[in-house]
Amino acid sequence: MILIREVEESIALKYSENKMRCPTHLCIGQEAISSGVSLNLRPIDTVVSTHRSHGHYLGKGGNLGKMIAEIYGKTDGCSKGYGGSMHLIDLDVNFMGSTAIVGNSMPVGVGLALSSKLENYKSISCIYFGEGCTEEGIFSESINFAIVSNLPALFVCENNFYSVYSDLKPRQPKNRKIHKMVSAMGIKTFYADGNKVLDVYKTTNKAIKYIKKYKKPVFLEFATYRWREHCGPNYDNSIGYRTEKEFAKWKNKDPINEFKNYLVKNKIINANLIDKFYLSTNRKVARAFKFAEKSNFPSEKDLFKNIYA
């Protein structure tokens, strides 16, 4: 969680150097979800994700240096520079790909779940998406097929209440609970506070037990909030689509502070240790950026590589 935060903060800091030249969606404020979910995933389990996937990638154990190099467009990037921030992959940890069209990776994750079923439910397919994705037709199509076919799919909806600069009002009815709506399709669902990493962890744990026991998919909804602008490194509360007050409320519920306080209060670890952890994390992040900066750019001619396999 701290790693994700520090990585994202560093990207935000360095973005204005104009060396990371691709659309980049940060997940600052939402880190508890990828952290809490990922802790439950085994290496064999697969993940697909969206435009906002840094946390999911790192949570799954994706290579940090390669991610930064990808954002820099270098050959050492996890997608060799072809994909950028919105198209990450790390096959070593079964992070199977994040894609940038809303809803696009959902059915791919369902296909991964089907492949698992065909091999006797050997793995779970974790599928991340935002609440905006629930408005796409492919959302219900994907979930319906997972239900009908009893697939080991874990659907993780990060409800941060915004799609770009649009709040829920023009997009979803006022009293809708996404998890309840989905539950009525015939799938087990859970809901939890997405800013409390322990809640996320426990909820996911239950979900995975359910998937394994019943050989059926589960749908999770987590409430959370994005701190920075939709795309890019800055804060954007000033432009008027959300209030400073709302932002402050959520900032107050910072998932990292929340967890730190919990750990310290319950004497699980002391503050010193956390500081040390920050230090080592920051070193790691710095190394990753150095790695990325040093890596080579691909050659212009490589443009024609890998169009066909």
Add this chain to the structure above:
Amino acid sequence: MILIREVEESIALKYSENKMRCPTHLCIGQEAISSGVSLNLRPIDTVVSTHRSHGHYLGKGGNLGKMIAEIYGKTDGCSKGYGGSMHLIDLDVNFMGSTAIVGNSMPVGVGLALSSKLENYKSISCIYFGEGCTEEGIFSESINFAIVSNLPALFVCENNFYSVYSDLKPRQPKNRKIHKMVSAMGIKTFYADGNKVLDVYKTTNKAIKYIKKYKKPVFLEFATYRWREHCGPNYDNSIGYRTEKEFAKWKNKDPINEFKNYLVKNKIINANLIDKFYLSTNRKVARAFKFAEKSNFPSEKDLFKNIYA
């Protein structure tokens, strides 16, 4: 209802003459729905429908002769021969069009509802579709938008348990109630026996009152059964995708017999009158076929007419 049945039976009878040369989906067995729904619609209300639309078209008051002529591919056809059985329209009665791609006309109906809202809810937009359509992404997209925008839309789901030769098993989970699933999206829903025309009528009536009162959409699900093959004039119980027993059960619930018995038993009208009605209906149908047969074929060159307005 009787009109619809007799028309469909006549089409079935004459189809093998090879003069109606287009894919044709009969609604025999399902007539109570179009009849019961349509009785609640005013001329100003609009309708869109699917590949199986003869009943919806006639129920709305669509011109019978023009429908038959359309199936014959004649200039007097309601679509001048360009559309065939799957693409019917009768603007005189605000039957705005039926289309042949599953789910295709749903959002069009929602757009008609939006236009009504923009003109102060002057009309209701009635949208017919089968239970197979609920599996298309456009289904949830259309309904969600109608909910969010408070549109005067009446969604009518004819659940005949089959999509072509597929029963529900590979398509929808066992215990799903479509109307309950849709209700969880945030829309008022009703369910009724689609073979009882009075139930259909009353349910639709409640629905329309609700739409008018709350300026919100309503979703109706009616259970019913298709007697003939999915596409074409024949019976197809022999090919093995459904049992003779199941068919017999539903045939026993013939919506027309059901209603006739009700009328006679309750002495609302006597059997004589019904016979007379059949006679006049049959004359009407015969006239329609004569009209169609006599109508001219379009000229080959008209192929290039109306590509652009």
Add this chain to the structure above:
Amino acid sequence: MPKLRIIKFHESINEAMTIAMKSNRKVLCFGLGVDDPKRIFNTTKNLKEKFGANRVFDTPTSENAMTGVGIGLSLQGYLPVMVHQRFDFFLLAMDQLVNGAAKWFYMFGGQKNVPITIRLIVGRGWGQGPTHSQSLHSWFAHIPGLKVVMPSSAHDAKGLLLSSIFDKNPVIFIEHRWLHNTTSFVPKEKYFIPLSKSNIVKKGSDITIVANSYMTLEAIKASEFLEINKISIEIIDLRTISPIDYSTIYKSVKKTKKLLVLDISNEKFGIAAEIVSNITINLFKYLKIPPAIIASPNAPTPTSFALTKNFYPTHKEIIIKIFEMNNRKLNKNNIPKNKNLHDVPGEWFKGPF
């Protein structure tokens, strides 16, 4: 010498499916109706019985998601074959196809290929009309990363489908409905016809005809009459539309110096234009006369029997055009007539679907 085995196109597709599924347990087959009584015009016959419901399955009516499911399966080494009874239905899945399948290998740096095969059946005749008879293969040909295959005979269908299934890339395999009942020699064993290699169906010297799918049959039909009239045409059946095999066309045009391209879709911005354009750019000095195109009219397909009368070009239009291109006089009455009504390919095709 043993008698040649003549079977139907739909049987040959079925054989290819059977062989593929038998030889590799990773081959799957799914789509609306693949296990229903009609078995996609018999092409998926017995597959479920032979390979089980896990590998051969019906799906919800969810074209877009099911394409994505196919991508996901193929990322794990499966070789999914998806089937659509009509090309037109597949328009719902363009995001998954173009933004997903076509680009996956490229945009993730060549790490995971998507060996999915998508069978699309093109409707024609009996009033299939505006939304049940399109073939937008030019769309797919425009997309880097996709392969587009259009067989014209039972023989080719088997070998090309096997190559498509085992190809590492997403392949769109387009079957013209009117081919399903055509017959040809089809070896019993497994054989592969290479993709991106066209086929010279008939050698000739006076003009090069580039055809695909059903139009190849019309070209062959035309050639019989032309032969009698001492016009020798060379017919190249593209087999694969993209990536296209230009070298065979180049060789032929260099010889004949004349080019006529046929297509089953409408002419405007279609694949015939690409071929004429490429040949013109690259073989300009060889061309003795302007190239020509015969394709469908630039109109949606109307439904009425009467309106489709001249909708689909046949051997007749080809013959007329070739006489013209060879500066020959023609008595049109001599052109042999089709024995079937214009909206059916034969007795076997009757009725609604």
Add this chain to the structure above:
Amino acid sequence: MPKLRIIKFHESINEAMTIAMKSNRKVLCFGLGVDDPKRIFNTTKNLKEKFGANRVFDTPTSENAMTGVGIGLSLQGYLPVMVHQRFDFFLLAMDQLVNGAAKWFYMFGGQKNVPITIRLIVGRGWGQGPTHSQSLHSWFAHIPGLKVVMPSSAHDAKGLLLSSIFDKNPVIFIEHRWLHNTTSFVPKEKYFIPLSKSNIVKKGSDITIVANSYMTLEAIKASEFLEINKISIEIIDLRTISPIDYSTIYKSVKKTKKLLVLDISNEKFGIAAEIVSNITINLFKYLKIPPAIIASPNAPTPTSFALTKNFYPTHKEIIIKIFEMNNRKLNKNNIPKNKNLHDVPGEWFKGPF
């Protein structure tokens, strides 16, 4: 003489929208973000304030259904303008567009037309990458019933958008993102530029350049250097891709006898092929040398700054090709260089979106 009013492309789009909505209450505007703080790169600025939330509204992320909603509205006489921030997102709506909007008028016998306008913005630069920078206008051009408009200047944008909105047919209106900040003379009042009529941007005698959208600017840039070098090019900006205005091209090619076609999408099976093919077929004897095409490479758009270096053709490639086509020697070092990095159109375009 009054000074010419110079404004930006995005302002001109905004003016067209404002005028259209003011002059006809049936004009609506909707799509993701049309009323958000960024207002679709300012193009929908003030619309909500001026015309109210009933006529200008944000929507759920449901591209396919919202297109159908637009059809439904237009059946009741509304003139909906839908907006997509990227062309690529619209791939989800191909069924509604092709099976619905494009055919409605035809398949129902000419009774109800669908006057919907769909604005698609083509991304480019700053690593927009494989799924945020496509322009598949050749797809739409292949579909009878659709019109496809691609403005190249602020002046044209206004007049063409007004014509598109009030056209009776579905019109796809394609805006290249790099044009949004370009400026030109734009009259304040309402004016219509006819659809299906191309524009001779520059008269010339040595070669005909057929361009569209952003490529028109590159052609103009090339023309300055060519002028100095005494090569006189005639630049035709198509404005409308389909139905295409061939007569203007015919006239020009008859004069120059040489043809170069430019496009912003990849070359393979693209619109340039259609134009080359048509010209070859119809003006074969006029062509002195083979026609040529300059378009993007047949590859998805990679993301890396380094990989896109030569992805988009510029004035440089045009100049080189034209020298070649005119049999002239060229010292490539003399070609003026762009002052911006290759992945940005100027200082204004920086950062993620």
